[in-house]
Amino acid sequence: MAGPAPGLALTVRVPGxxxxxxxGFDAVGLALGVYDEYEVExxxxxxxxxxxxxxxRRRLPAxxxxxxxxxxxxxxxxxxxxxxxxxxxxxTCRNTLPMAAGMGSSAAGIVAGxxxxxxxxxxxxxxxxxxxxxxxxxxxxxxAAAVEGHPDNTSASVHGGLTLSWADREGGTCTVRPxxxxxxxxxxxRPVAESVSTAAARAALGPCVxxxxxxxxxxxxxxxLHALTADPGLLWEATxxxxxxxxxxxxxxxxxxxxxxxxEAGHAGAVSGAGxxxxxxxxxxxxxxxxxxAEQWPAEWDVxxxxxxxxxxxxxxxxR
Numbered sequence: 530m531a532g533p534a535p536g537l538a539l540t541v542r543v544p545g546x547x548x549x550x551x552x553g554f555d556a557v558g559l560a561l562g563v564y565d566e567y568e569v570e571x572x573x574x575x576x577x578x579x580x581x582x583x584x585x586r587r588r589l590p591a592x593x594x595x596x597x598x599x600x601x602x603x604x605x606x607x608x609x610x611x612x613x614x615x616x617x618x619x620x621t622c623r624n625t626l627p628m629a630a631g632m633g634s635s636a637a638g639i640v641a642g643x644x645x646x647x648x649x650x651x652x653x654x655x656x657x658x659x660x661x662x663x664x665x666x667x668x669x670x671x672x673a674a675a676v677e678g679h680p681d682n683t684s685a686s687v688h689g690g691l692t693l694s695w696a697d698r699e700g701g702t703c704t705v706r707p708x709x710x711x712x713x714x715x716x717x718x719r720p721v722a723e724s725v726s727t728a729a730a731r732a733a734l735g736p737c738v739x740x741x742x743x744x745x746x747x748x749x750x751x752x753x754l755h756a757l758t759a760d761p762g763l764l765w766e767a768t769x770x771x772x773x774x775x776x777x778x779x780x781x782x783x784x785x786x787x788x789x790x791x792x793e794a795g796h797a798g799a800v801s802g803a804g805x806x807x808x809x810x811x812x813x814x815x816x817x818x819x820x821x822x823a824e825q826w827p828a829e830w831d832v833x834x835x836x837x838x839x840x841x842x843x844x845x846x847x848x849r
Contacts, residue, residue: 530609532616533649535573540845541641541648542566544838545626546633546685547715547808550757551768551799552749558685558692559808561632561715562835565624567597567641569649572617584624584634596638597622597645600676604646607672620645627831629724631802632717636682639673640842648844660844667704669842674702682802689841691757707758709837716809716819719831720783723805730803733777742771757810764797764810774800781805783828794822 544560572578579591579598589595593602598620602612626634647665648655654662661669670687674680680694684704694704738746749769756767778785781804791798791809796819801808809819816834823832 530650532610532614533571533652535571535616537649537652538568538570538847539645539648539652540566540568540847541644542843543637543641543644543686544689544841545637546682546802547631547717547806548633548679548681548685548802549770549773549799550753550808550810551770551774551797552746552772553681553693553753554746554770554772555679555681556694557750557753558633558681558683558694559715560685560689560692560838560841561717562838563626563632563717563833564838565622565626565634565637565641567623567645568621569601569645570619570621571649572619574617575613575615576617577613578617578619580619580621582621582623584626585628586624588628589622595620595622596635597642600639600642600673601645602642603676604643604672605649608646608650610646610650627719627806629726630719631725631800631804631806632719633682633686633802635727636673636677637686639676640669640683640686643669643672644842644844648846652846655844655846660846661842666842670704671702680704685841687842690837690839693754707754710758710761712812712814713757713761713764714811714813714816714834714836716811716816716832716834717801717806718787718809718823718833719806720787721829721831723781723783725781725804727803730777730780733780734773735776738772745769745771761812765792765795768797768799768810770799777804787823787826787830790822790826791819794818796822 673683756763
C-alpha cells in the first residue's frame with residue numbers, strides 16, 4: 530500500500546483514564562477530563578521529527594523510541610504501510626497527563642499512536658464527531674489492549690465514559706459502555722513526590738486469591754456497575770476492594786493512607802490504576818467536601834476535579 534500523501538496532517542486528542550475503580554480489576558475503566566494531544570504531519574522526504582511539549586518533555590526520547598512513535602509505526606505496518614518508505618513524519622506531542630501516576634498516560638499514548646496510524650492509512654474515512662467509525666475504534670481498542678496487556682485504561686481512552694471490557698473466545702477485546710448516572714463525577718488526587726510503575730505494582734500481587742475474597746470481589750464489582758449507573762448513594766460500598774489494594778499497600782503507602790482517610794470520612798476512595806493517584810468517585814454536590822479534606826493533608830498533592838470525559842478518542846484531519 531502506498532504511503533500517506535505529503536501535506537496530510539492529523540490531530541488526535543485522547544483522554545486519560547482511571548482503572549479498577551476499586552473492585553473492577555483489569556476490567557472497568559473511566560475516562561477523565563484530562564487530555565494529551567498529538568499531531569502528525571506527512572513530509573515529502575523520509576525521516577522522523579519528534580517534538581515534545583508539556584509532561585515528560587525532558588525525559589522522553591525525541592525519536593523512534595518514543596511510545597507514540599513506536600505505536601504509530603506498528604499501526605502503519607499492521608495496515609500494510611512501510612515505515613517512512615518514501616515519506617517523512619513530523620510528530621508533535623503535547624502532554625498534560627502525568628507519567629507513572631495511575632492516570633493512564635501510557636494507555637493514552639498507545640491509543641494515540643494507533644489512532645494516528647488509522648487516520649494516515651484511510652484519511653478519507655474520517656468522519657465527525659470522533660473522526661473514526663465504530664469498526665476502526667474497535668480495532669484500535671483491541672490493538673491497544675494487546676500492547677498494554679489489559680483493556681481497562683485503553684478502552685476508556687478510546688470510547689470515553691465508563692467502560693467494561695473482557696476477552697472473547699479468540700482472546701480479542703470486547704467493550705461495553707454503560708450509561709453513567711448524571712450525578713456521578715470524579716476527583717483525582719496525586720501525591721506529587723510519588724510515582725509507581727505498573728510492573729512494580731503487579732509484582733506485589735500474589736498468585737492466589739482466597740475464595741472468600743473472590744466471592745466478595747465479585748459482589749462488589751457487580752454493585753459497582755449498579756452504583757455508577759443507577760444509585761450513586763452506594764458508591765462507598767461499591768468501591769471496596771479485596772483483591773489488589775491491600776496487597777500493594779507497601780508499594781504506595783501514601784496513597785493507601787489517603788484512601789483510608791477518604792473512606793473513613795464516607796467518600797468512595799480507591800487507588801487509580803497502579804497508583805499512586807487516588808480516585809474519589811462522588812457526586813457534584815460533594816466535590817467541595819473532598820477538596821476541603823485534601824487541603825488538610827501534609828504532603829504536596831495535585832488535586833483536580835476534571836470530571837468525566839464522554840467523547841473518548843477524537844481524530845481530526847486537515848490538508849496543508
